[in-house]
Amino acid sequence: MAILVDPATKVLIQGITGTFGACHTRLSLEYGTNIVAGVTPGKGGQFFDNRIPIFDSVAEAVGATGATASCIFVPRANAADAVLEAADAGLQLAVCITEGIPMHEMLVVKRELSRYQMKLVGPNCPGIVTPGPGPDSRGGCRIGIAPGYIHRQGHVGVVSRSGTLTYEAVWQITRRGAGQSTCVGIGGDPVCGLSLLDVVRLFNEDPDTHGIVIIGEIGGSAEQETAEWIHKHCKKPVAAFVAGTTAPAGRRLGHAGAIANSAPETAAAKIAAFRDCKIPVAESPSAIADTILKLL
Structure with a gap:
């Protein structure tokens, strides 16, 4: 088992004919992802690489193929509408890769999604990978832009606000002979x-999933809330890493949300919260895998 997606998940790609969407669609197909449709308004009736049918709308694609998940590569001007179109079509999951969606538009999306059952990962995220059993973990489900070959089927769940640190943690775990159940990059x-x-x-x-890795960063209070819940309710070992220990106050660290405007938003405060809740914290990115694997 895994979370959110598995090899049988039927995936459609919103923005399949764009350069970025087309590139990652091909990589996901090579990985073994069950991509059943693409959506680009005005190009319905065509085929992507002579194999994947393209539809004018998500609703048409879902009706024809039974897709349950979407990967959104739509440009920022239309990305928020693309998320809501996916929800309105009855999808169970949408992964939005698009970066730079205005905050006020995402606030509207967040409010509207409360009326639907669909889960959203992102925006501005690397997506989800549930590794498969084949070479380079092929035969799994890759929705997004994360490199598939660094994964290995296993029992460590990874959730991260940072894309590149997700890849670092995953590759470390793989190199040590362990593997991942599912990896989720939620975006920053x-x-x-x-x-x-x-x-x-x-x-x-x-x-x-036998153990969990959490990769946080400066900004917001998500790490503190998560640490408190784990301390009270979690049944599995958890290890953490928090990026941004040297970030100057008030300066953005890459992501729009990675900025410490107050003391609770700093890396030091988040690390303290994890440790107060008895959750081991890796001292550096290179120690992430060792920190979780010695708990298993």
Whole structure:
């Protein structure tokens, strides 16, 4: 088992004919992802690489193929509408890769999604990978832009606000002969879909996840909220890393949400919260895998 997606998940790609969307669609197909449709308004009836049918709308694609998940590569001007179109079509999951969606638009999306069952990962995220059993973990489900080959099927769940640190943690775990159940990069924007805590709760209930890695960063209070919940409710070992220990106050660290405007938003405060809740924290990125694997 895994969380959110598995090899049988039927995936559609919103923005499949754009350069970025087309590139990652091909990589996901090579990985073994079950991509059943693409959506680009005005190009319905065509085929992507002579194999994937393209539709004018998400509703048409869902009706024809039974897709349950979407990966959104739509430009920022239309990305918020693309998320809501996915929800309105009855999808269970959308992964929005698009960066730079205005905060006020995401606030509207967040409010509207409360009326739907669909889960949103992102925006501005690397996406989700549930590794498969084949070479370079092929035969799994890759929705987004994360490199598939660094994964290995296993039992460590990874959730991260940072894309590149997700890859670092995953590759370390793989190189040590362990593997991952599912890896979820939730993105670093101030307003996003699933939170660190949302994903930890899913891992906590997943029988195939034996341990959890959390990668946080400066900004917001998600790490503190997650640490408190883990201390009270989590049944599995958890290890953490927090990026931004040297970040100057008030300066953004890459992501729109990675900025410490007050003491509780600093890396030091988040690390203290994890340790107060008896959650081991890796001292550096290079120690992430060792920190979780010695708990298993």
